[in-house]
Amino acid sequence: MRDHTAATEYQVVDWISHHAEATPDALAMHELPSGRSRSYRQADERIGRLAAHLQSIGVTEGDRVGFLALNSIDILELAFATWRIGGIVLALNFRLTAAELAFIIDDATPKVMVHDQSFPDIVDALQGDMKVQTWIETDGEGGNSPFERAISTSLPPIRKRIEQPLHAQCMLMYSSGTTGRPKGVIITHGMLHFSATAGTGPGRTSQQSVSLAVMPMFHIAAMNVSCMPALALGATTIIMRAFEPGAVLAALNDEALGVTHFFAVPAAFNALRQHGNAQTTDLSRLITVLSGAETVPPPLVAWWLARGVAIQEGYGLTETAGQGCLLPHDDVERKIGSAGKPLMHSQMKIMTDDDTEAEPGMPGEIWVSGGVVTPGYWNRPQANQDAFRGRWFKTGDIGRRDEEGYFYIEDRLKDMYISGGENIYPAEIEGVLYGIEAIAEVAVIGVPDGQWGEVGCAVVALKAQMQLSLDEISAFSRERLASYKHPAHLVFVDALPRNATGKVLKFELRQSIPQRLGLAD
Numbered sequence: 234m235r236d237h238t239a240a241t242e243y244q245v246v247d248w249i250s251h252h253a254e255a256t257p258d259a260l261a262m263h264e265l266p267s268g269r270s271r272s273y274r275q276a277d278e279r280i281g282r283l284a285a286h287l288q289s290i291g292v293t294e295g296d297r298v299g300f301l302a303l304n305s306i307d308i309l310e311l312a313f314a315t316w317r318i319g320g321i322v323l324a325l326n327f328r329l330t331a332a333e334l335a336f337i338i339d340d341a342t343p344k345v346m347v348h349d350q351s352f353p354d355i356v357d358a359l360q361g362d363m364k365v366q367t368w369i370e371t372d373g374e375g376g377n378s379p380f381e382r383a384i385s386t387s388l389p390p391i392r393k394r395i396e397q398p399l400h401a402q403c404m405l406m407y408s409s410g411t412t413g414r415p416k417g418v419i420i421t422h423g424m425l426h427f428s429a430t431a432g433t434g435p436g437r438t439s440q441q442s443v444s445l446a447v448m449p450m451f452h453i454a455a456m457n458v459s460c461m462p463a464l465a466l467g468a469t470t471i472i473m474r475a476f477e478p479g480a481v482l483a484a485l486n487d488e489a490l491g492v493t494h495f496f497a498v499p500a501a502f503n504a505l506r507q508h509g510n511a512q513t514t515d516l517s518r519l520i521t522v523l524s525g526a527e528t529v530p531p532p533l534v535a536w537w538l539a540r541g542v543a544i545q546e547g548y549g550l551t552e553t554a555g556q557g558c559l560l561p562h563d564d565v566e567r568k569i570g571s572a573g574k575p576l577m578h579s580q581m582k583i584m585t586d587d588d589t590e591a592e593p594g595m596p597g598e599i600w601v602s603g604g605v606v607t608p609g610y611w612n613r614p615q616a617n618q619d620a621f622r623g624r625w626f627k628t629g630d631i632g633r634r635d636e637e638g639y640f641y642i643e644d645r646l647k648d649m650y651i652s653g654g655e656n657i658y659p660a661e662i663e664g665v666l667y668g669i670e671a672i673a674e675v676a677v678i679g680v681p682d683g684q685w686g687e688v689g690c691a692v693v694a695l696k697a698q699m700q701l702s703l704d705e706i707s708a709f710s711r712e713r714l715a716s717y718k719h720p721a722h723l724v725f726v727d728a729l730p731r732n733a734t735g736k737v738l739k740f741e742l743r744q745s746i747p748q749r750l751g752l753a754d
Contacts, residue, residue, distance in 0.1 A: 245401065245422040247394040249313050252467040253277035259440070260469045264306045265484060267374040271306060273467065276313075281390025283314035286383040287345065290367050294319030294395060297341050297405060299365075301325040301334070301356070302349035303474045304450045305373040307380060309460060311347055312404075316422075319395040322404045324451040327351075331358035333415075337407050338363050340612060341417060347380060349373050373474065399423030405611055406453055406551050417611030420453075424554040427604035428457055429465040431576035435545075435559045436494065437521050442468040444494040445484055447476045448501070453555040454525060458496045458547075476501055478508040486514045493518060498526040499533060500674070500731060502544065506536055507673070507696075516542050521562065523547055525555075526736055528642050528660045530667035531569045538566060548572035548599075548642050552626055556605040557581060558640050570664065571639045572632075578604040583634050587622060591633070596643055596656070599632045600625040631658060648739055650679025650687040655717055657689065659739075662720065665713045666691060666706065671699035674729045676737045677720060681752045690722035690750065692742055694729055722750055 252259065257274035264270070271279070292298060298315040300308055300322070312322045323343050325334060331354075338346075338359065345367045348356050360368060371380035404420035432438065446459035450472075463470045471490060473480060476497070482505060485492050497505070502524060505511055522537070525547045537544050543565035549557040558581060560573030575581045580602045583591040591597035602624045609617040620627055631643040643649075643658040650657055659677035666675045674694040679687035695701060703723040710719050724746055730738040 242398045245316075245394065245397045245399060245403075245426075247313070247317065248465050248467075249273060249277050249280055250392065250394065252464075256440070256467050259467055261464060261467075262306050262309060263469065263471045263490075264374075265471060265473045265480070267305075269306055269375045271310075276310065277392075278390060279384050280310050280313045280317060281392055282384045282386060282388065283310055284317040284391040285388040286386055287314060287320065288318050288391065289386075289388060290345065292318060292320050292344055294397075295321065295402075296345075297321045297323045297343035299323035299325055299338070299341070299343040299346045300348070300451075301327055301346065301352060302371065303327065303351055303373055304446065304455070304472050305349075305371070305474065306375075306472060307347070307371050307373055308450050309464070309470070309472075310384075312456075316403055317391055317394045319397060319401075321402050324404065324406045324456070326407070326449070326451050327355075328449075331355045334359060335362060337415065337417070338365065341405055341407075345369065347371060350378070397422060399426060400608070402608075406451070408551060416613050416616055418551045419607050419609055419611055420551075420554060421608065424605050424607065425457060425461055426465075427578040428554040428556040429462045431556055431578045431605065432458070432462050432559070433466065435561060435573075435576060436462065436523070437562065438462055438466060438468065438494065440467045442466070442493050442520070443471060443491050444468065444496075445471045445473070445481075445490075445492045446496075447473045447481055448497060449475075453549075453551045454496060454498075457555045458523060458525075459494075463494070476504075478504045479510060481505060482508060482510045482514045485516060485519065486510075488515075488518070491518055493520040494523075495519060495521075496523040496525075498736075499524055499529045502529070502533055502537065503674070506533065511540075516540060521545065523559070525549060525572075528570070528572075528664060530664045532664075532668040534565065534569050546570075546572050548630075548632075548640065549605075550601075550628060550630075552607045552620075552628070553579065553601055554605045554607075557601055560639075564639075568639055570641060571635075572642050573640065574638055575640070579606075581634075581640060582625075583632055583640075584627075593634055593636045596631055596633045596658070599628045599630045599640070599642075601628060602626065648678070650689070652679070652682070652687050652689070652717055653685045657718055659689070662689060662691075662710075662714060662718055665710060666693075668713075669701065669706070669709055671695055671701040676729050676739060676742060678739055678742050678746060680722060680743075680747050680750060682721070688721035689718065690724060690746055691720035692724050692726055692729065692746060694726055724749060 252273040407415035448455035547559040583597040682688040
């Protein structure tokens with residue numbers, strides 16, 4: 234009998250070229266504040282021309298093509314052009330130092346780098362040391378630049394994507410580095426496909442949806458929650474260069490834009506809440522509002538609910554293409570604090586150790602399996618061995634599952650501390666402390682203690698003209714937290730250190746705060 238495996242293996246679909254045929258005049262992308270727009274027909278033409286240029290300068294199947302840029306339409310065009318010729322997109326965090334970027338570039342070895350002219354010093358430093366074959370500059374706003382000239386070349390556009398199976402790699406994103414050296418996460422076409430499929434129903438997404446992308450597009454959530462699902466369906470993605478609370482509220486308020494879908498991290502929702510225009514912004518057109526990257530504090534969820542906006546908390550990682558579980562819209566008020574139930578193509582369980590699954594209500598490590606899970610890390614065989622147990626990916630996050638099957642994210646495994654033999658999860662305490670009016674931002678860490686081993690320290694950024702004492706924190710927590718969870722120390726900072734995705738860099742706090750308290754060895 235003939236072997237049909239290779240012949241029948243599902244091939245990757247080029248979303249842009251498909252919609253360019255099906256709905257050519259539909260709006261694919263719109264950019265703020267430049268005002269640039271692309272119909273699917275226009276996007277397909279530009280992507281084809283850029284693909285031809287990349288091919289002409291030597292990019293072939295499997296080569297990495299990187300970007301170091303603020304958000305723009307250019308990034309999406311570059312991604313689809315790279316994929317059209319079988320390349321791999323390398324997303325680089327523009328907030329890193331030249332030395333940090335050099336480590337990633339040396340590890341990923343891109344053949345081509347597209348860089349925003351906003352970072353001349355970093356690019357100069359990298360060009361002096363790196364072995365990247367070609368650097369292409371863009372202004373990110375459609376002005377006269379090498380990037381635009383590459384697209385306007387007379388080379389005939391490439392119309393058809395190279396045939397590739399779903400398991401082919403399409404992207405390389407480096408972990409956010411909250412604990413040290415980043416690892417390159419391999420992302421496949423299948424991960425993007427299954428992720429988009431899984432999120433459509435719970436995200437209430439359709440061809441009429443308009444998704445606003447404001448988080449950095451080198452991060453999986455902005456790329457694969459804000460942008461890709463909309464483009465997969467033939468809907469519209471609106472891109473802002475960077476997050477700025479006033480500009481975001483203005484975009485949400487703009488009836489002509491008609492934003493229906495919006496993702497942001499909890500820190501961004503907090504900043505929007507504190508902006509002067511928050512109370513007067515018309516949010517009535519929003520259908521789906523998502524958040525993730527860390528647990529959304531219940532007081533923040535409650536504030537937005539009072540404005541008619543249900544923030545659907547979700548849970549995912551770069552290693553799962555941003556997918557995992559999502560709290561259904563209608564459950565937000567009933568299940569505040571939950572990240573919801575697993576999405577299609579994601580299986581999740583809570584493990585107390587490598588062999589024992591936790592009972593409902595018991596905390597343990599979250600393991601994920603399914604079509605959205607990465608096949609592994611780039612050039613990191615030991616990390617792969619540590620991260621996987623068979624088909625299950627060990628996330629390093631602590632969670633629990635209730636009797637109804639809803640997941641709750643307690644904390645990172647490494648952020649948990651033990652006080653007097655009790656496991657303490659800082660995220661739980663932070664969620665309570667955000668209810669204190671004076672607090673703008675708070676992070677809780679464990680610090681050394683001679684009697685208890687470790688105790689909690691609240692690291693607080695206050696709102697303007699506000700004051701707070703440790704006694705006030707204890708009084709507020711008395712009815713809300715067991716006494717052993719109350720912070721024993723209070724330290725004030727101007728702002729919490731965060732990475733580009735909004736996650737608090739607790740490893741930095743664990744290094745600096747004990748010294749400030751005189752507790753360091």
